[in-house]
Amino acid sequence: MIEPPLRLPIPTDRLRKMFIGVIIMNAVIGVADMLAAFVFIYKKSIEHIALTQGWVPVSVLEKLTVSPRGQFFAIFYFISHGIIKLALANALLRNRLWAYPVAIVFFGLFSLYQIYVLLGNHTIFEFILFVVNVSVLISVSFEYRRITQTKAL
Secondary structure (H helix, E strand, O other), X not given: OOOOOOOOOOOHHHHHHHHHHHHHHHHHHHHHHHHHHHHHHOHHHHHHHHHHHOOOOHHHHHHHOOOHHHHHHHHHHHHHHHHXXXXXXXXXXXXXXXXXXXXXXXXXXXXXXXXXXXXXXXXXXXXXXXXXXXXXXXXXXXXXXXXXXXXHO
């Protein structure tokens, strides 16, 4: 008679804590995304204050200048990502089952977009964001599998 393979218990409490930490970190990034959108909305005021107070060198502000069309895209991008990240973080932390597949799709698509950005823009900041999003994607996938396996038992 063939015995079923031995299933070692997964330390679910540690995985759950890591999942919560990753989701909270992603929510903080969502808030930062929304703050970045407000920087683009109030860019002229911020430039004036930063220049008059000497907070930021002129060379840094020159790198932030974008066309009106690019500014609209940046505002839309940051606000939409911030809202989606916060909404998904809220739903995931409340264990809403529908949020797991939605988060997997969203973070998968976002990671693909970041690969596209990385191919043209090799900055350490973009790479760090990519690593964070992949870690969120993996964490959500493992947690979803754990939850669905637990419910199946």
